[in-house]
Amino acid sequence: MIGLTILVALIALLAVVRKFIILEVQDVSAGHLLGLAAITLVLGLTYGLIREAV
Numbered sequence: 001m002i003g004l005t006i007l008v009a010l011i012a013l014l015a016v017v018r019k020f021i022i023l024e025v026q027d028v029s030a031g032h033l034l035g036l037a038a039i040t041l042v043l044g045l046t047y048g049l050i051r052e053a054v
Helices: 002-021 030-053
Strands: none
Touching: 002 030
């Protein structure tokens, strides 16, 4: 069960990172970039905490 949780967290993190890679910076507002950065930070911390618990 923990392995599946780690996999889901990693896939979510990779999906957000992919969004950053294909992002057109000229077309995006600062609030949108800040939101993506916050989501990435939270997903990274969550992934790290789950990995540490295992």
